[in-house]
Each structure stands twice: as C-alpha cells, then as structure tokens.
Amino acid sequence: MQQLLKLPSGTIPYTLKISAKRRTIGLRIDDHGLTVHIPKRIHWPHVEQLLLEKSAWIIEKLSERENRPEPVTWQDGTTLFYLGEPIVLSLRQDARNRQPVLDGESLVVAQPDITNTAVIQRKVSQWFAKHAIEDFRRRVELLAAKLGVPMPSVFLSNAKTRWGSCNSRGEIRLHWRLIQAPPHIIQYVVAHELAHLKEMNHSPKFWAWVEKLCPEYAKSRNELKAMSADLHLV
Known part of the structure; x- marks a missing residue:
C-alpha cells in the first residue's frame, strides 16, 4: 500500500505493510525506498507520530542511498585502489586464463573472454585477498611485538x-x-x-593501548568511516 509522509520540507513516498503477527512498528530503507511495517491493530496517529519523530533519520538514510557511489565497472581502464594508491585495470585477451599481475600502476588481467565481468571481478577480488593476508600478517606481527603479545592467528573476513x-x-x-x-x-x-588482546572491551584502557600502537588513531578512524562505502564497491 503506497502512502505519503507529509513533512514541512515536502513529502516522502513509502510502502505500508500491515501484518497481524507484528507487535511493533518497523522501518526499512533499501533500493526501493522507505517501507513501514506495522501491526494490524494500531492507532494510526501513533504511526504518524513515530514517522515524524524519525523523519530526520529517514531523510538522512534516503539521501545516503541516493548519493552512494556507483559500483565498480569491470572494464578496461577502470581505476581501482591498492594500499591507497590508484591502479588501472588492464584487460588483455589471452588464449589461457592467467592470474592478475601488477605491472607498475596497471593490474593486468588476461583471459580468453575479456567481456566476462563475473570472472574478472572474481580474479581481482582473489588477487586483493591474496595480497591482503600477506600484508595484514606482517603488520600484525610487527605490532604484536610492540604490544608484547604472542603473534595471534590472522584470518581474512x-x-x-x-x-x-x-x-x-x-x-x-x-x-x-x-x-x-x-x-x-x-x-x-x-x-x-x-x-x-589486552582489553576485550572499548574502555579507556583499551583506547590507551590503541593509541600506543597508533598515536593518530582518531584521525584514521574518521577517515575509514568516510571511505567505507567506497571500499565496499569492489
């Protein structure tokens, strides 16, 4: 059921779904926009009041959806990033399927069908993962020694x-x-x-250990938050 949320700044269309099994109001924002889930027996003014109270959050999340960056296009010349530096995807037709190779600033992917984007994406992702585990284990080993703890097991997520x-x-x-x-x-x-490994929490003691290993951690944490959406495009 299509509805309109009326706000001083304008109106927001949303889909209303009613369920006899629900006990609470639920809000979901996805590629289809805002969906409001409500119990079958509920006073409508209560629903309207909640939507008004959540209007700032709704507007923010809808804006994030609208302005999110486009996914990577797995084509020749696409720019990727490795350790913060741009590298260019270079597709080359080859009789054999070959593993990606970083040649200067180009990540060369050679295969018989250079239009098969699913295979290209899988190859590039595997290349990233291979280099990630090598890089991460080296960093963990160095910082574990600085922290005075044994080298832990490291896995990819x-x-x-x-x-x-x-x-x-x-x-x-x-x-x-x-x-x-x-x-x-x-x-x-x-x-x-x-x-x-020192503090299984986020107490002041925990952050003191983080600062010992990474003095400008607050700045790095904010930068990571800002770039998170871009990192997930690959």
Missing part, C-alpha cells in the same frame, strides 16, 4: 559491517577489502584488534 574482529580465542579477522585503503588506515584497524 568478508563481513558486511565490521572491518576487523578479535574473538575470545585471540584470533584476529581483518576484512580483505581493507587492502585498498592507505597503510595508516590498515595500521589503525590492526592496532584496534590487537588491543583487544
């Missing part, structure tokens, strides 16, 4: 919302897409997860 994690077994997971970021950003995430 493909989490949707977290760049890194450290579990109770002392295992560290780092998102492979971080290899696109500048080194100081990667260093911050590594420092953050290593600090959990």
